[in-house]
Amino acid sequence: MKDCCKKSRLDAYFDDAVSDSENTRVQQHLENCPTCKDILDHMALQGELLREDLFSTLEKVDFTGFEDRVMQRIHQEKSLSTFERLGVYLREFAYRYRTVWITSVVTACLVLAVLYPFLSTKDILEPPNSEPVHASAHEMIPAGAAEQASTDNQVIIDSLEYAGQRSMIFTVSKNNTTVIWLYDFDQAAEYADEGDDI
Amino acid sequence: MTLVKKTPTILLFFCLVLPCLKAEENTDEIKTKITIRVVYAVKDKEAELDPRLKDIQAELRELPFSSFNLLDRLETDIQLDATVELQFGDKQIIAVSFKGTDGYKNKTMIALQIAIKPAAKITFRVADGGRAILGGPSYRNGMLFIEVSGKLQRDSK
Numbered sequence: 001m002k003d004c005c006k007k008s009r010l011d012a013y014f015d016d017a018v019s020d021s022e023n024t025r026v027q028q029h030l031e032n033c034p035t036c037k038d039i040l041d042h043m044a045l046q047g048e049l050l051r052e053d054l055f056s057t058l059e060k061v062d063f064t065g066f067e068d069r070v071m072q073r074i075h076q077e078k079s080l081s082t083f084e085r086l087g088v089y090l091r092e093f094a095y096r097y098r099t100v101w102i103t104s105v106v107t108a109c110l111v112l113a114v115l116y117p118f119l120s121t122k123d124i125l126e127p128p129n130s131e132p133v134h135a136s137a138h139e140m141i142p143a144g145a146a147e148q149a150s151t152d153n154q155v156i157i158d159s160l161e162y163a164g165q166r167s168m169i170f171t172v173s174k175n176n177t178t179v180i181w182l183y184d185f186d187q188a189a190e191y192a193d194e195g196d197d198i
Numbered sequence: 199m200t201l202v203k204k205t206p207t208i209l210l211f212f213c214l215v216l217p218c219l220k221a222e223e224n225t226d227e228i229k230t231k232i233t234i235r236v237v238y239a240v241k242d243k244e245a246e247l248d249p250r251l252k253d254i255q256a257e258l259r260e261l262p263f264s265s266f267n268l269l270d271r272l273e274t275d276i277q278l279d280a281t282v283e284l285q286f287g288d289k290q291i292i293a294v295s296f297k298g299t300d301g302y303k304n305k306t307m308i309a310l311q312i313a314i315k316p317a318a319k320i321t322f323r324v325a326d327g328g329r330a331i332l333g334g335p336s337y338r339n340g341m342l343f344i345e346v347s348g349k350l351q352r353d354s355k
Contacts, residue, residue, distance in 0.1 A: 111212070152305065153328035163317040167334075173256035179343075180320060182334030188317040 010036060014043050153177040164188030229275045229351040230296045230308055236270040236286040239263035239333075240340035254345060257331060263340065275351055287337045291315045292344055299326075299350065308348040326350050 012018045013026045030037050080088070094101065112119075155178035157169065166183035182188065237251060239261060246265040247255055258266050272284045281295040297309035300323065307323040312332065324330055329347035336342070 151328065152325040153330070154302075154305070154307075154325040155322050155328065155330045156302065156307065156324075157320065157322040158309075159319075159321040161319040172260040172331075175256060177254070177257040177329060177331060178322075179257070179261070179331045179333060182314075182318055182332070185314070185317055185334030186336050 007039070010039055010043070014040060014047075151175050162188065227277060228299065229277050231273065231275050231349045231351050232282055232294050232296065232310075233329075233345075233347045233349075234270075234272045234282070234284050234292060234294060235268060235345045236284070237343040237345065238267045238269045238337055238340055239343055240265040240338075254329070254331075258343075261333070261343070265340075266343075269337075269342070286344065287335050287342050290335055292332075292346075294346055296348070297321070306350065308350060310346065310348055312346060314344075324348055 009018075009026070013023065016023075018026065030040065153175045157178075157180075160167070160169075160180070162182060164182055164184040164187060168181045168183065169178065170181070171178050235251070237248075237258070239258070241263050243265040246267070247258070248266055248268045250268045250271070251258060251266055270284065270286055272282065274282050276282050276294075276296050278296055278298060281293050283291055283293045285291050291314075293313045293315065295311040295313075297311055299309065300307050302323065306326045308326055309321070309323045311319065311321045313319045314332065314335070318334075320332075322330065324347070327347070327349045329345055331343055331345050333341060333343045
């Protein structure tokens with residue numbers, strides 16, 4: 001019989017892991033099949049050799065007090081500190097609920113990406129306030145204070161209507177403060193008084 | 199299960215609606231704090247700086263004057279299109295109007311109109327919290343410089 005010669009079937013028979021009917025069938029086959037019988041004998045011999053080797057090794061090992069030594073070693077193991085336990089807990093938690101937090105993080109990133117322009121606008125609207133430094137009266141003017149450098153004084157002039165003839169626009173200091181200097185303002189005011197206001 | 203299927207839709211809804219609400223909030227009534235300081239500057243005098251002008255000393259020291267004193271100061275919150283006036287010097291008047299805000303290079307700019315009656319009218323935009331200095335009117339032995347600054351105020355409704 002071709003199928004009975006499968007090694008797995010003979011293994012199961014050798015380990016007595018087949019049903020009674022199968023056991024009978026394999027026994028009948030072995031009586032007529034020297035090949036399968038040789039394989040079975042070989043397996044039995046291998047098992048015998050392994051057992052002999054194992055038992056000879058075990059005879060050299062001293063198992064006296066083995067259980068006591070194991071238990072003593074377990075008691076000697078230091079218990080985990082709070083931080084270590086917390087780390088283990090967090091790792092397990094992160095792994096167990098990885099779907100939840102990954103989804104949450106991705107969602108939060110998307111929401112932040114959408115809201116970013118508006119959040120940054122708020123930052124622009126509320127820059128850090130630079131408190132003026134109070135100095136004693138009649139103090140000599142020192143070099144520019146560091147806090148002034150953070151002030152943004154950019155100015156864009158859209159229109160300038162001036163009744164006079166001499167004016168100048170320039171910037172001063174590191175803060176780029178714009179100065180609009182109306183040189184002949186007094187004369188211009190007199191001219192303007194004669195006509196309509198600008 | 200149905201809720202799980204609808205979750206992306208709900209998230210998308212919030213992603214679209216929240217910015218709109220935020221934008222709506224931004225259109226709420228805005229105010230700006232206008233500060234006007236009148237500085238009396240004199241040449242040929244011992245160097246002197248009013249301690250109340252310490253924050254603009256870097257600007258003032260580049261002007262061709264040696265002594266700077268604060269004559270008057272006005273600080274007030276005004277709403278859109280409102281005007282604040284301050285009389286200074288020889289009965290001159292400066293009027294500052296808040297004309298709105300806009301963005302420029304990722305900055306918020308405050309649009310102001312300054313009228314120094316009756317001779318000059320200037321419309322300009324200044325960075326939020328920034329300042330400009332106007333000079334010209336003579337006063338006693340020197341000259342007046344007027345510093346105008348604006349800072350946006352947010353109403354928390």
